[in-house]
Amino acid sequence: MTRTHRLALANLWVAVLAFGVASAMALMQALSRANLELPWRSAKLYYLSVTAHGTLTALVFTTFFIMALGYVVAARALDRPLAGERLGWLSFWTALLGTLAVVAAILSGRATVLYTFYPPLKAHPAFYIGATLLIVGSWGWCAVMLRSYRAWRRENLSAPVPLAMHGMLATVIIWLIATVGVAAEVLLLLIPWSLGLTRTVDPLLARTLFWYFGHPLVYFWLLPAYVVWYTVLPKAAGGKLFSDPLARLVFVMFIVLSTPVGFHHQFMDPGISAGWKLFHTVNTLWILFPSFVTAFTVIASLEVAGRMRGATGLFDWIKTLPWGDPLVSSVVLSMLLFAIGGFGGAVNASFGMNAMVHNTAWVQGHFHLTVGSAVALTFMGVAYWLLPKLTGRNLELDLLARVQPYLWFVGMLLFSVSNHVTGLLGMPRRIYDASYGGSAIAESWRALTGLSAVGGLLLFASAGFFMLVMIGTGLAGKKAPQAAVEFAEPLEPPGPRAALFDRLGLWTAVAVVLVIAAYGYPLVRLLAMPRFGSPPFTPF
Amino acid sequence: MNVGLYERIWMWAAAAIIAVFVGVIAVSTFAYAVRPPSHAETIAPAQVLADPRFSPPGVVVDAGGNVEVHVVLLMFAFLPAEIRVPAGRPVTFRVTSADVTHGFQISGTNANTMVLPGYVSQFTYTFEHPGEHLVVCNEYCGLGHHTMQAKVIVEPPAGEAGR
Ligand code: HEM
Ligand SMILES: [Cu+2]
Ligand SMILES: [Cu+2]
Numbered sequence: 001m002t003r004t005h006r007l008a009l010a011n012l013w014v015a016v017l018a019f020g021v022a023s024a025m026a027l028m029q030a031l032s033r034a035n036l037e038l039p040w041r042s043a044k045l046y047y048l049s050v051t052a053h054g055t056l057t058a059l060v061f062t063t064f065f066i067m068a069l070g071y072v073v074a075a076r077a078l079d080r081p082l083a084g085e086r087l088g089w090l091s092f093w094t095a096l097l098g099t100l101a102v103v104a105a106i107l108s109g110r111a112t113v114l115y116t117f118y119p120p121l122k123a124h125p126a127f128y129i130g131a132t133l134l135i136v137g138s139w140g141w142c143a144v145m146l147r148s149y150r151a152w153r154r155e156n157l158s159a160p161v162p163l164a165m166h167g168m169l170a171t172v173i174i175w176l177i178a179t180v181g182v183a184a185e186v187l188l189l190l191i192p193w194s195l196g197l198t199r200t201v202d203p204l205l206a207r208t209l210f211w212y213f214g215h216p217l218v219y220f221w222l223l224p225a226y227v228v229w230y231t232v233l234p235k236a237a238g239g240k241l242f243s244d245p246l247a248r249l250v251f252v253m254f255i256v257l258s259t260p261v262g263f264h265h266q267f268m269d270p271g272i273s274a275g276w277k278l279f280h281t282v283n284t285l286w287i288l289f290p291s292f293v294t295a296f297t298v299i300a301s302l303e304v305a306g307r308m309r310g311a312t313g314l315f316d317w318i319k320t321l322p323w324g325d326p327l328v329s330s331v332v333l334s335m336l337l338f339a340i341g342g343f344g345g346a347v348n349a350s351f352g353m354n355a356m357v358h359n360t361a362w363v364q365g366h367f368h369l370t371v372g373s374a375v376a377l378t379f380m381g382v383a384y385w386l387l388p389k390l391t392g393r394n395l396e397l398d399l400l401a402r403v404q405p406y407l408w409f410v411g412m413l414l415f416s417v418s419n420h421v422t423g424l425l426g427m428p429r430r431i432y433d434a435s436y437g438g439s440a441i442a443e444s445w446r447a448l449t450g451l452s453a454v455g456g457l458l459l460f461a462s463a464g465f466f467m468l469v470m471i472g473t474g475l476a477g478k479k480a481p482q483a484a485v486e487f488a489e490p491l492e493p494p495g496p497r498a499a500l501f502d503r504l505g506l507w508t509a510v511a512v513v514l515v516i517a518a519y520g521y522p523l524v525r526l527l528a529m530p531r532f533g534s535p536p537f538t539p540f
Numbered sequence: 541m542n543v544g545l546y547e548r549i550w551m552w553a554a555a556a557i558i559a560v561f562v563g564v565i566a567v568s569t570f571a572y573a574v575r576p577p578s579h580a581e582t583i584a585p586a587q588v589l590a591d592p593r594f595s596p597p598g599v600v601v602d603a604g605g606n607v608e609v610h611v612v613l614l615m616f617a618f619l620p621a622e623i624r625v626p627a628g629r630p631v632t633f634r635v636t637s638a639d640v641t642h643g644f645q646i647s648g649t650n651a652n653t654m655v656l657p658g659y660v661s662q663f664t665y666t667f668e669h670p671g672e673h674l675v676v677c678n679e680y681c682g683l684g685h686h687t688m689q690a691k692v693i694v695e696p697p698a699g700e701a702g703r
Binding site for chain 1: 544546547550551554555557558561562565568569575576577578579580581582583584585586615639640641643645647648649650651652653654656657658659660661662672673674676677678679680681682683684685686689
């Protein structure tokens with residue numbers, strides 16, 4: 001086991017355990033929403049659990065998983081040791097310490113503020129300080145990634161950066177730009193306020209900083225999944241990447257457009273003018289473009305794989321793909337779920353239509369397809385592929401690993417479709433109980449919340465299978481030599497014009513200019529309004 | 541950079557779809573004035589119940605016949621909890637919070653806004669038909685969040701149905 005492997009493995013285990021805990025809580029939530037009278041059911045426990053589930057999935061599982069994958073990509077795609085491995089360990093422990101502080105604050109019942117922690121709900125200071133440490137740890141990871149790239153660049157002056165690393169660097173850049181917002185929110189507003197050093201906080205300013213961070217956050221999750229779709233999936237399916245330069249174009253477009261879009265989460269907020277919301281909307285719609293391109297390239301790469309496996313007809317290449325390989329099936333199924341999620345996303349982003357779905361169950365249906373499937377299911381597939389390589393052990397219980405992605409797919413369809421529909425029927429999200437005193441419209445949600453609970457049960461079973469395979473492999477997998485991590489070859493090597501997409505400094509500068517254009521004036525105007533802050537509240 | 545024919549077609553098609561989305565939104569915004577509630581007005585949250593803009597909360601019909609509804613949200617109730625408005629006429633809702641962040645949604649419709657302490661949210665909605673609607677808080681506001689509910693009762697326009 002190399003030293004990089006050990007570092008990646010440490011991050012991977014934290015991610016997997018966070019996912020396991022979060023899934024157990026999710027089961028209770030899904031059942032509770034169906035108004036089942038469970039003995040230990042209470043509002044206090046429900047909201048505490050949603051806070052833990054949201055934080056552990058959206059912030060902890062994803063961040064640690066991405067750090068693990070990033071280290072593997074940096075070491076293998078660049079084919080040189082990491083530059084700054086000690087910093088990598090320091091970052092790991094910092095992020096872990098932060099995570100433990102956040103979890104302790106939540107489980108002790110003093111931080112039931114959900115993972116969005118909108119003030120003036122006030123959590124225990126340990127929650128905000130822990131979140132800060134988690135982010136500071138991730139910045140250390142960014143530094144290791146950038147230093148490794150620089151070191152490689154000095155040794156390879158003219159070669160294009162390997163595609164997998166190109167995508168990870170885009171992830172790093174987006175994360176660095178995005179986290180400025182949440183760092184400002186937490187350090188300048190919330191920590192002093194939660195410690196009693198300042199009296200009030202402006203909730204709109206805090207929300208604006210949060211969503212400045214919150215949308216690029218989704219690309220921080222998604223881009224590593226795209227790296228896998230472009231550079232790992234084609235290889236695992238037995239083929240080649242259809243187009244290397246277009247993949248680079250995609251990553252660059254995400255760098256440029258990820259951040260100046262945050263107002264699409266604040267369409268329903270007062271105090272931000274409709275004109276600026278429209279500007280963010282237009283940016284948001286253009287960010288669909290790189291995902292359309294991705295769909296083409298990835299499907300074309302799968303077709304290449306099918307033909308290399310001997311298919312000749314129009315569609316029989318689909319049949320020849322290795323559907324029993326848990327990496328391939330996880331990723332392809334996650335892409336199918338993402339297609340539905342993308343459609344819903346276009347609705348969310350549509351200025352006027354958003355009013356119908358904002359903060360309804362539709363939203364929770366939506367993000368379980370995107371982060372909860374496109375990202376999480378891809379990551380589960382990656383874990384099946386990576387864990388043996390990192391530990392030198394064969395995958396244990398591999399039958400469960402083969403079934404698990406299909407189970408997730410079915411469970412998620414039931415869960416998310418029913419939530420989309422109840423959302424359109426007016427059911428809010430984030431509620432412990434959906435009965436509303438027997439109101440007629442609430443009665444119309446009942447059958448669907450039941451269906452959603454069934455979906456939740458299947459998802460829970462699927463998550464359980466995943467955890468059994470992980471823990472089984474880690475503890476009892478048979479030691480055996482494993483194939484090295486390798487990335488897909490492109491059909492054609494990137495030509496000289498692709499070099500434009502490698503100029504990441506240039507694209508970062510473009511991104512920063514757009515961010516200033518999108519946020520500069522609205523922020524100045526917000527700060528100039530006569531505003532009244534809010535004192536803290538802890539209604540939990 | 542060598543981009544295949546099908547790929548080019550696909551990319552142009554994707555760009556065209558997005559351009560259509562942008563166009564539809566632009567038309568609905570500028571020609572039909574469909575836009576999200578974006579009113580900018582501030583208010584001291586601790587004093588909303590004493591502020592003339594919200595005291596008392598309720599339905600106000602001015603001399604010109606314009607209907608305004610003033611609603612205060614607080615943990616865990618709507619003031620007033622029963623809102624009577626006429627059908628077929630634009631109704632302007634003005635909503636604020638006395639404590640934490642809430643949401644105001646007339647369930648099953650697109651009458652929806654965030655309600656932040658310190659700010660007044662405002663939007664206009666026309667109920668076409670008489671009937672009763674559930675109003676919910678759609679932003680988590682504490683352990684009683686799911687208990688926050690109110691009613692909008694839409695009455696037939698004056699002069700109809702024996703009124
Ligand atoms: C075992 C599978 C899962 C089930 C059954 C499940 C179920 C749920 C339920 C019932 C809620 C509460 C919704 C509400 O009250 O509004 C929820 C919230 C959430 N879930 Fe999951 N979930 C699962 C997996 C995931 C995964 C894999 C992710 C992301 C990686 C995820 C991310 C979230 C987030 C971010 C929230 C939002 C919490 C909030 O609104 O504050 N979930 N989930
Ligand atoms: Cu977003
Ligand atoms: Cu509420």
